[in-house]
Amino acid sequence: MTPDELYALLPTVLRRRDAEEGGPLRALLTVVAEQVAVLQEDIDRLYDNWFIETCDDWVVPYIGDLVGYEILPGIAAALSDDSSRGTGLPAAAVPRRDVADTVLNRRRKGTLPLLEDLAAAVAGWPARVVEHRRLLCVTQPVRRSAPETGAVRRGPARGGLVDVRSPAALDRLGGPFDEFARTVEVPRADSARRPGRYGIRSVGLHLWRLRPYSVTRAPAYCLDRDRACYTFNVLAIDTPLFTAPVPEPSSCHVADETNVPEPIGRRALAERLYDYYGPGKSLCVWTGDTVVSPRRIVAADLSGWRYRPGAGEVAVDPVLGRLMLPPGTAPADGVRVTYHHAFSGDLGGGEYPRPEPAPAGSVERYRVGPDGDDHHSIADALDHWQAAKRGHPHKAEAIVEITSNDVWADPGTIRLDPGDRLTLRAADGVRPVVRLRGRPGDDRPPALTITGPEDGQPSGATARVVLDGLLVTGGGVRVRGGVDRLVVRHCTFVPGWELRDQGRPVAPGAPSLDIAGSPVRAEIRHSVVGAVAVAGREGREPHRIEVYDSVLDANLREATAVGSPDGGTADVVLTARRTTVIGSVRARVVDVLENCLLDGEVRIDRCDQGSVRFCWLPPGSVTPPRFHCEPDHSGDPERVVPRFADTRYGSPDYVRLADTCAPEIRRGGDNGSEPGALHHLFQPQREDNLRTRLAEYTPAGCDAGLYFAT
Structure with missing residues (x-):
């Protein structure tokens, strides 16, 4: 009205x-x-x-x-706090789909497919249910093998020995698709001390917590052109390939290997090639613009590159994420691949949806792509923007958008004038790679340099820049001059600049973000960044670094993750929420550190300002007053230490807490979730809710156990 x-x-x-x-x-x-x-x-x-x-x-x-x-x-206690609504806890802890299906699920109680549907509705995890009673060794009744006709009728092979001539079945040994018979285990499946999987009353729900992420028609990295050796990952590291799950045909169907994000095995690829390979499926290979026919694909073990493909063959190793052509047949236009890798959540950029902030007013947009776009390089788009804004102040705000999954060359130094507002982003649904190279005659390490206005400009005449959805490798990002604000959203600045074999960084501890000059407010969100080096000057306002839902990885606990270029104290005001830091933190002041995993020494100069809440940090750290932090709160520094499933960037389990990590850490957040970059997943709440629903819907006399496949 x-x-x-x-x-x-x-x-x-x-x-x-x-x-x-x-x-x-x-x-x-x-x-x-x-x-x-x-x-x-x-x-x-x-x-x-x-x-x-x-x-x-x-x-x-x-x-x-x-x-x-x-x-x-x-x-319920966490939901009573209004602040929890902004974290997404209601949607994760009380799924509306499970509430909507409550009455229907009660009618389906006791059916195996219901347990899979519960896992999807309550926890959002794909699942496969296994009735372990059917995998127990039993003595075959004689009457079932001698029918009246006199012909031999085979009963169910539940007591036979392992067939060592079936390598595909051996690959599934111990997993959710294991078909071998077992002897009974006495402990209950839901035992807290030693759960038993195989029993008469045991039902197992195997869960996949990792999510598959697609990379579509991206260039494969050529390791050796003469021998035609490639890696699927453009960073030249081994990456296991995962299944792109297809929906189950009905609610009564029990999931198989194509319905869950399972790592693809060599035997599985060889036996079911047409289920995994092809456009729109789990993986696909192009030579130039031509799709490689499935008849040419051969599943092979390419460890050590000892395999030799035959004429016309393309050898694919899904376990290592490698492919190989016959020697001397590497195409001039390169090899492109579509594949799926796995990770815990939407972090560091990718083809997942990234909501674009609404620009204020009309903004010039420069599209960069290989075909059909305005520009064919980032540098060309920036040059056109610089030329367009001369004499036209209203064109000082621009968006340079990359539209393909290609590897883009170093755009050189990005120079900003007073009042400029630049956004360098990936289009929704792509993950471009910016590869930095050193320039001839320049002794400095490679870097994407952003230079703002020089000192002495009028007050308020500073520049702002946004980096969104980019993967930067080969060096770091260097910020100089009057850049008032730097925003890094859903980006990856490869920790250690570049990766060697087995994912080892080329320059451990080297800064991925190097800031110097006039005071900058740097904001990092949903990103993976290496070390951050900040150089301040006497008499100037300190820089402000704000990190949310991100990873700061200096590669080593002994290296400096946040500090000055010489490893000393950085002149910054640091704010970090829901962040995982590998390496030491040395800052002048902190505003707040909340729900963080600080796996390295923490030393803050001014302890009379700021607070540290619901974090894990090493004993002996020098910080402002701490509230409910570990291991101070539990008083057990020997046991309450963070254990990661993997700390190597590029691994599917990167910065994920191991299942053997102390519960004081796994549930140490302010709302019962884990601290760190994966706080927003609310894994403990999902698991607790699922266990509660299993107890409600599992028939009397059955023991339901949870087993995490990934």
């Missing part, structure tokens, strides 16, 4: 009197109209909140209560 509509509701005598007095009543109704609009919007929203499909996340627990949906007490 507008102010005029409210004003028209008043009697004419009051409106006439108000006009004589100069309109104070009209001014008052203008303020009232704003609150009326808020109230009207809330009333309209109340209708949507009546239905589970359209209600807000915070309403889901209340609708669930109406149908008897019970949530865990710890989650």
Whole structure:
């Protein structure tokens, strides 16, 4: 309702009197109209909140209560805090799909496919249910092998020995698709001390926590052109290839290897090539613009590059993420590949959706791509922008957007004028790679240099730059001059600059982000960045570094993750929330460190300012006052130490906490989730909710156990 509509509701005598007095009543109704609009919007929203499909996340627990949906007490306490709504906890802890299907699931109680549906609805994890009773060794009844016809009828092979001539079956040994018979295990499947998997009453739910991420028609990296050796990963590292899951045909179907993000084995690729290979499937290979026929694909072991493909063959090793052509047949146009790798969550850039912030007003957009776009290089697009804004101040804001999964050359130094606003981003659905190379005659290490206005410019005439969705390798990012604000969103600055064999960094501890010059406010979100070096000057305002949901990886605990270029204390005001730091932190001041894993020495000069909350940091660290931090809170520094599944960048388990990590850390966040860059996944809440639902829907007399395949 507008102010005029409210004003028209008043009697004419009051409106006439108000006009004589100069309109104070009209001014008052203008303020009232704003609150009326808020109230009207809330009333309209109340209708949507009546239905589970359209209600807000915070309403889901209340609708669930109406149908008897019970949530865990710890989650209920966390949801009572309004601050938890902004973290996504309601959607993760109380899934609306599970609430909507509560009545239907109660009717399906006792069926195996229901357990898989529960895992998808409650935890968001693909699953396969296995009835372990059917895998137990039994003595075959004689009558089942001697029918009246006299012909030999084979009974179920549940007591036979392992067939060592079946390598494909041996590859599945111990996994969710294991078909070999086992002897009974006495412990219960849900035992806390020593769970037993194979029993008469045992049902296992195998879960995949890692998510598959696609890389579409990207160039493969050529290691040896003469021998035609390639890696799928453009960073020249071994990357295991994963299945792109296909939907199950019905709700009564039990998942197989094509329905879950399972690593692809060599035997599986050889036996079921057409399930995995081809456009739109788990992997595909192009030589030039031609798709390699499945008849030419050969699954092979390419470790050591000892295999020799035959004429016309293309050898693929899905375990290592390698491919090989016959020697001397490397195509001039290169090899392109589509594949899927695995990771824990949306972090560091990729083809996953990245909501683009709405630009203010009209913004010049320069598209960079191989064909059909305005420009064929980043440097060319930047040159056109520099030329267009001369004499046209309204063109000082621009977006340079890369539209393909190619490897792009070093754009050189990006020079910004006073008032410039530049966004260098990847288009939604692509992951471009910017490879930095040293310049002839330049002794400095390779870097993407961003230079702002020189000192002495008018006040407020500073520049701002946004890097969004890029993977930078071969060097770091260097910021100089009057860059008022630097935003890094969903990017990866490869820790250690570049990777060698087995993912070892070329320059461990080298800064991936080097800041010097006038004060800069750097904001890092959902990114993987190496060490951050900040050089301040006496008498100047300190830099501000803000890190959210990201990884700062100096490659070694002894290296400096945040500090000055010489490894000393950086003149910065540091803010970090939900961040994993590998390496030491040396800063002048902190605003707040919250829900962080600080795997390295932490030394803050000024301890009278700021706070540290719900973090893990090494004993002996010098910080402002700490609240509920480990191992101080538990008092057990020997046991409560972080254990990562892997700290090597490029691994599927990168910076994921191991299952053997102390529960004080795995549940040490402010809302019961783990601290660090994967805090937003709420893995403990998902697991707890799933265990509760399994206990509710598993028939009496059965023991249901959880087994994490990845």
